[in-house]
Amino acid sequence: MNLPPLVQSFVLHFGEMGSRWGINRTVGQIYALLYVTPEPLNADQIVESLGISRSNVSMSLRELQAWNLVLLKHLPDDRRDFFTTPDDVWQILRTLAEERKKREVDPTLSVLREILMQQPASDAERHAQERMAEMHGLIERLTTWYDDVKKLETDRLATLLTLGAKVTRLLEAKDKIVSLGRSKRSPDKA
Amino acid sequence: MNLPPLVQSFVLHFGEMGSRWGINRTVGQIYALLYVTPEPLNADQIVESLGISRSNVSMSLRELQAWNLVLLKHLPDDRRDFFTTPDDVWQILRTLAEERKKREVDPTLSVLREILMQQPASDAERHAQERMAEMHGLIERLTTWYDDVKKLETDRLATLLTLGAKVTRLLEAKDKIVSLGRSKRSPDKA
DNA sequence: CAGTTATTTCAGTAATTACTGAAATTACGA
DNA sequence: TCGTAATTTCAGTAATTACTGAAATAACTG
Missing domain, CATH: 1.10.10.10 (Winged helix-like DNA-binding domain superfamily/Winged helix DNA-binding domain)
Structure with missing residues (x-):
């Protein structure tokens, strides 16, 4: 070399x-x-x-x-x-994410779906299916989020990243406004 | 088996x-x-x-x-x-993320930092360093975001996920409000 | 078309990684 | 302390993966 x-x-x-x-x-x-x-x-x-x-x-x-x-x-x-290689590191990141998902996540998702279709024949299988359903649920949530986020243009994605967990503060603010509006019109029953 | x-x-x-x-x-x-x-x-x-x-x-x-x-x-x-295994799939996800980061990202980050400290001795090295700086910048952004998000309690994290790219709409709204406020007091020079 | 250059394929081999069984170590309990 | 059960270690082997060199194929050129 x-x-x-x-x-x-x-x-x-x-x-x-x-x-x-x-x-x-x-x-x-x-x-x-x-x-x-x-x-x-x-x-x-x-x-x-x-x-x-x-x-x-x-x-x-x-x-x-x-x-x-x-x-x-x-x-x-x-x-x-x-x-x-492509010049744009963001593009590289997207490709990497897409390919890893395809190779590392999708196959498992489809195996889980398949198994969850079947009728359990014992308590052990019933319990196993419950656990697999939890896993399946989580993975689906993550991939839905990913499908959503990957559509963003790069600068919006960057903003989102920079914001990080601060978004939740925004959410809290939104919650307050919403609940404020609700309490004026029709207060929570709970 | x-x-x-x-x-x-x-x-x-x-x-x-x-x-x-x-x-x-x-x-x-x-x-x-x-x-x-x-x-x-x-x-x-x-x-x-x-x-x-x-x-x-x-x-x-x-x-x-x-x-x-x-x-x-x-x-x-x-x-x-x-x-x-732990019962909580969210906890499992966190562990997985943490461990993969430790094994797959951190070593590269530190190698990049080390190389970026050095003085380039040619145009080739100068260009290579620029590219590495781009990569380093992206990885740092991602890990900062990750460090931020991993601190969230699970239900907040779940909310964030469910919201997905919709957050950007919230951001747009915020931008509007901010720029509105700004234009009233002191309009942009540009 | 024959000759030349670029690329791919693939059988064989090298290197690495995974697994086993036997022996060693550890942690008790009588 | 000795004996026994549980676990770990590790040298040897099996299985897998990576790499090479030679031969085949493909793509052009005169």
């Missing part, structure tokens, strides 16, 4: 983290390299930079494409494939 | 998903089993239920404990260890 020291640290770190993130070392390294490099790179440049086999680069790029984490570019008068 | 069919489906699914979630098959299966079983189980019961070796169970329980996903219980007049 022959890279500027700062780049190398970054690339090696992504390689090490790869396994924790559900990708492998090479995939992590290639992603990191593309991310910090200003111009798109072709496969041979990656081979050169990371000191790995051509076939490994080919397979890893395919993997990164499956994750939608990489863009294929073509330069004029050059028939080689060049690759980069 | 000798389990009621519904339980078995669930357990096998968690086993299969294990690798995608960064845990292994056995750990996933044990977790699933404990999650749906009403009473705490001891190691031998797990061996029995899943048909795996005693030592594997021991190691996997240790792993689950490292994740804080499992509770150790003791029954009176029985010196064996019994295990369950």
Whole structure:
């Protein structure tokens, strides 16, 4: 591997983290390299930079494409494939969230749904189904929220993030106003 | 493996998903089993239920404990260890988020910080640092938000989730009120 | 079309990770 | 203290995953 020291640290770190993130070392390294490099790179440049086999680069790029984490570019008068990552880190975040959901959450959601359709044949199964229903309920809530939030334009999403838990204060305020209005017109029965 | 069919489906699914979630098959299966079983189980019961070796169970329980996903219980007049999962799925979610952040995000954050401290020695390094700064900024924003939100009590968190993107409407309303107030007193210069 | 370059595929091998059984350790109870 | 039950450790092996090099395929060019 022959890279500027700062780049190398970054690339090696992504390689090490790869396994924790559900990708492998090479995939992590290639992603990191593309991310910090200003111009798109072709496969041979990656081979050169990371000191790995051509076939490994080919397979890893395919993997990164499956994750939608990489863009294929073509330069004029050059028939080689060049690759980069999207510039916008928010877009990267969205892609990452979408793909992880698809791989890590959706399959479980559908298995849970399937099991919950069945008739329990014992107390054990009845109890198990109850627990699965709780899990299913939580996951559904989370994914509904996610589907909702992912539609926001980036600057609104950023606002939402910055606001964080402060939103609840806003909610409290709203509650007060609402209950105030209600108490004027028709006070709570409880 | 000798389990009621519904339980078995669930357990096998968690086993299969294990690798995608960064845990292994056995750990996933044990977790699933404990999650749906009403009473705490001891190691031998797990061996029995899943048909795996005693030592594997021991190691996997240790792993689950490292994740804080499992509770150790003791029954009176029985010196064996019994295990369950917490009842509250929201609590489980919090633990999961915390542990994944610790393992998957924090190390990268600290590597980024370290690299960003260094003096770039070339244009390539300068550009790479800019990209890393973008990534660092985004991750910091996300973790700040997370630190903020995780402090909320569960019902507030649930409200926030249910509200989802609708919050932005509330924000728009607030913006209007604020800008209205401002325009009365001292209109924008821009 | 033949020759050249770029990319992919895939069988074999290397590296890593998961699991087992036997032995060691720990924690009691008589 | 000795014996027994519970748990852990760990060396060896099995299973899985990652990677390579050679061969095949695809995409162009003259």
